[in-house]
Amino acid sequence: MAKNAIKQDEFLKHRSKFEIIMRLANYMKPFKLSVFTITVFMIFVMAINLLNPYLLKVAIDKYIKANDIYGLLKIGMIMIGLNFFALIISKLRVTMMGKMTNRIVVNIRRELYSHIQKLSFSFFDDRPVGKILARVIGDVKSLEQFFSNSVKQFIPEILRIVFVTIIMFSMNFKLALVSISILPLLFIGLFTIEILSRKRWDLFRKKKSNLNAYTHENFSGIRVVQSFVAEEKAINSYNNFVDEMTNSFIKAVKLQDLFWGMVQLSWGLGMVIVYFYSVKMIDEKSITIGTLVAFTWYISMFWRPIMNIANFYNTLVTSFSAADRIFEILEIEPNIKDYSTNKMKKINGEVEFKNVSFEYETGIPVLHKVNFKVNAGEVIALVGPTGAGKTTIINLLSRFYDVTSGKILVDGVDIKTVELESFRSQMGIMLQDTFLFSESIKENIKYGKLNATDEEIIKVAKIVGIHDYIMSLEKGYDTNVNERGTRLSVGQRQLISLARALLADPKILILDEATSNIDTHTEKLVQEGIKKLLKNRTSFVIAHRLSTIRDADRIMYIDKGKIVESGTHDELIEKRGYYYNLYMSQFEFIAKGV
Incomplete structure (x- = not known):
């Protein structure tokens, strides 16, 4: 019995945020050129966006004030041209980002799958298959947003904040200082929410993993469920797992949504403070109307990246749990090595x-x-x-x-x-638990020797007495046996498994209950074949x-x-x-x- 049962929440070691971020960042190293190109595109688009308020300021203070229609049209055409070009660059950036993110996620999934293939039987003894699948598929998928947003939002938005802050302070030091005075309070609130939010996302992923494990087990044992008319019990159990997962998700999302509220509240308070001070400054003629309009635009450009960074941080918090679950498996060393x-x-x-x-x-x-x-x-x-x-x-x-x-x-x-x-x-091994893959009969036998010829496959099939039955099928050796070989009887599955073991032509042959589910007539045929193959082989x-x-x-x-x-x-x-x-x-x- 698995130590980590379906209903039991998985125990996870929490890694530090810095460790997780650095390990995830390592997966981006092979894509340095793509990251650089995307970043350059973003900086170009950002520069145009930063230039827009300044051009508007020039239009108001210089051309509108002087009633210069020609100058106003000229600056308008410049803005339209620059922004159209930025639109094309943005489209290229999004395409490159999608390709890069997908390749990173595929690489992580391949690494995780390859690592699991090398793990010992004890690893699988301790875990329901559904919980392993949840990590290979669901948890890896959840990291996609992290890699996408880290380049799409975090890097450019940090640069945007830096440049906007420099512009704001160069335009008016006092007004800039007032506009960001609310930031310390915001950071304290976000840090507090992050601590609580990570715990809730951890719980959600555990409940989701439990649901995945139960669903996998239930579908694998559907014949038992239906044979004992236990469908209602299965549905009730499934609903309980769904309710646990849903409730944990709602609790996590409720807390996560506070991110947006705090950022928007801070944004609003900042704008109120700026307008309060700017009215007095306009009266004192220390700033112009154009400067105020441009400054207000820059304030929006200052808070919008903070909003996006908060969104990235939100994604990061939800990714911590998924990353912990992935890294936990990657850190497991095979007992047999x-x-x-x-x-x-x-x-x-x-x-x-x-x-x-x-x-x-x-x-x-x-x-x-x-x-x-x-x-x-x-x-x-x-x-x-x-x-x-x-x-x-x-x-x-x-x-x-x-x-x-x-x-x-x-x-x-x-x-x-x-x-x-x-x-x-x-070695040739036929274990008690006969397992066939959802491939053709030929491919299942071929597992014993991957480069075997059709003649070799047919030879071992004849020896174990399954050849005639295979040939009676519509597609013969190319017939698909369905998942776990459900198209065949238990005895037929054992015969194919035996053929697979014998194809390896081993010096040590292991047969675990090789004829336990074969009828008496078929057993006699198989025993004759086994006697021939046991010669000159050490057999258990x-x-x-x-x-x-x-x-x-x-x-x-x-x-x-x-x-x-x-x-x-x-x-x-x-x-x-x-x-x-x-x-x-x-x-x-x-x-x-x-």
Whole structure:
């Protein structure tokens, strides 16, 4: 069971705002030229916007006052020409911005996806799939506005404020000082709101992740839901998750909306103060009407970027939570990783477990000092009650998990001391949980050997007895099996999975309940194929149907994480121990059924 259950809010480590911003900014480094070009375009457009009030001042104080129609038309044409050119530049800027932002987001999603591919099974054991999807899709998508606004708003608006402030102070120092006197109060208010807002956006993303996890799980198990007529229960649960997410979103938005109110209030108070002082200054003839009109325009140009920066800051606050969730996964190191660059040589197939103990969770042992040695080419059957540790043994041999203590040797080499890919590529594995991708039958079998020819694929399909069925389908090997192989029966899925494992032509073959859901007739065909393929291969077979493992070179009975019996079928029957009791009880059950 996942430690982080669907209803449980995820625990996240909060990084500092500076750390998050710097890490996000690193994703923009490959696009320095684009950022520079966009910034130049913005500065050009901004310069024209800053020039407009000054041209208006000249028009009022010089041409309108002197009743110079020709001069007024000339300055009007200049303004129209400059602003039309600025419009074209703005269009180019928006197009470049869209392309750059999309590429950055794609790069983050690719990095996150690639990293998750390398993470160990323990990562997936601890998290519902839906919550992982929420980070790869939703959280990455939410960063799009951050990258867009950081170039589109933050950089140019900072420059705009600087230039406007310089112009205002050069025009009239006292009036400029009065117009910005309200800023300290605004910054205190915004900082307070940001602290509270981040917590609320964190909660919203957690609730959204819970909803995503529940939806994914419910759709994956829709056959169970409908079989037990539990649709109403599922809908009620879904509505509860939606309500939790909606309520957390409303609380976050209500607080976020205070940003706008505080900026607009500050803007309004600033304008009132400026008009109050300017009336007196006009009476004293220390400023002209044109200067006041131009100054009022500049005040609007001063507060508008503050409004946009507040909007960017708002976006930034909502992005903090998404960034935290993304960086948390990127910082997770795989438990199973290469400790050496040494390649595994061609495997002969000798396997040895030396005092191997293992715990999935600290303090809860699953295997206790397991010792055994298998010669190359031997067929080993693992039997025993559910939860005894059979699958754990093959998971450790496949190095899906690392041993808690002890060593696993293949041809005398500790498997932790060789490159993982070079080791696994020489193994064929068919796990108990048969999984097929929503691709064609050919592509699913081809996972065993990505460069396999059609002839090789058909050969293994014939050996496991699935070829005739495949050819009876309308598109044959090109038939799509649907998600998780739902178009096929359980037995057919297992046969395709078996073909996939055999295509790898491994020196070590692992079959976990490979024939558990195949009918008796098909089982006989499969067993014949398996016998041929087990030759010259070290094989580990887990089977509850004991009739399928009678010919194994050795049968090991696993109970409570220990090997309590080991020997051939005849030896263990003669011993009349655990295996004998299991064997007799199984055939008693079959006899009664008959």
